Amino acid sequence: MKIKVNGKEMDIDREITLSDLLERLDIIPRGIAVEVNREIVPKSLYGEKVIKAGDIIEIVRMVGGG
Amino acid sequence: MMEFTEEQLERYSRHIILPEVGGKGQKKLLEAKVFCLGAGGLGSPALMYLAAAGVGTIGIADGDCVDLSNLQRQIIHFTPDVGRPKVESAAEKIRALNPDVKVITYNERLTADNVREIIRDYDILLDGSDNFPTRYLMNDAAYFEKKTLVSGSMFRFDGQLTTFKPHEGYHCYRCIYPEPPPPGLVPSCQEAGVLGALAGTIGVLQATEAIKEILGIGESLAGQLLIFDALRMSFRKVKVRKDPECPLCSEKAVIKELVTYEESCELMAQRRG
Numbered sequence: 001m002k003i004k005v006n007g008k009e010m011d012i013d014r015e016i017t018l019s020d021l022l023e024r025l026d027i028i029p030r031g032i033a034v035e036v037n038r039e040i041v042p043k044s045l046y047g048e049k050v051i052k053a054g055d056i057i058e059i060v061r062m063v064g065g066g
Numbered sequence: 067m068m069e070f071t072e073e074q075l076e077r078y079s080r081h082i083i084l085p086e087v088g089g090k091g092q093k094k095l096l097e098a099k100v101f102c103l104g105a106g107g108l109g110s111p112a113l114m115y116l117a118a119a120g121v122g123t124i125g126i127a128d129g130d131c132v133d134l135s136n137l138q139r140q141i142i143h144f145t146p147d148v149g150r151p152k153v154e155s156a157a158e159k160i161r162a163l164n165p166d167v168k169v170i171t172y173n174e175r176l177t178a179d180n181v182r183e184i185i186r187d188y189d190i191l192l193d194g195s196d197n198f199p200t201r202y203l204m205n206d207a208a209y210f211e212k213k214t215l216v217s218g219s220m221f222r223f224d225g226q227l228t229t230f231k232p233h234e235g236y237h238c239y240r241c242i243y244p245e246p247p248p249p250g251l252v253p254s255c256q257e258a259g260v261l262g263a264l265a266g267t268i269g270v271l272q273a274t275e276a277i278k279e280i281l282g283i284g285e286s287l288a289g290q291l292l293i294f295d296a297l298r299m300s301f302r303k304v305k306v307r308k309d310p311e312c313p314l315c316s317e318k319a320v321i322k323e324l325v326t327y328e329e330s331c332e333l334m335a336q337r338r339g
Contacts, residue, residue: 031252042310062243062247066194
């Protein structure tokens, strides 16, 4: 099934959780937020959030400058 | 309720003729108390527009002095201001722009010991600070004091804007980013740079949202995060929910008082940047 991560298409063999996806992408979830279909997923729900075909995922980097 | 002077009727005429503002809204602005954390890149344009709009009381906290490298984006400060405390330089410009505004300055860094007392007097808070420890301190203090916090941040060509109203059931900073990033993970503006005009984009949007919150008009950014990419000239608005396990504002909260995060070398560099 196809999903989109940061604008790029990606193929995954089955539905996986957001935690698994980040692990596959080698992303340590610190200093970032993750948006699935235009909604930020709370960090405590990464293990429950299931990524489905067609989902659009954006990794939002924390910015702190002022 | 105060009456407008003739000068005020003229000064604010473009606001007063807007049905969404009107005389009633303009009076709300004149009676409003807004606190701005930081008189830097974001604070500069935000403060100018809040002052121009006739926000009656503006508090500014910043412990830094104007540096030549600030002037590429911190437009409330001018070349002759280099070396002066930022709050002094900003207060002078605000008073010259609009004598209706009462300016209160705090020439100091906010700490766990002073922040709650300082913000208690204000209706709306703006965060334009340049380091993560201060952002967490401000977020937590605003939550404990039940104050609305309009938060802006920027880096290189990217900006983020949101409004925290955890006391009304919306998200706080920790619902998006529970903890500060580990030192070194997020490079500083000094190391990585920032487009000067980006400060204008985000700072002016912060002022816009603060003014809307005062007037109670339109759609709030509570529960939403605006993400701006200057290179693509794209604005994306995403939904943000309260994290059911937020360490600060959820039922499972573990943070019961203000915490102070140590500033690492990287964060210090970012503060100066």
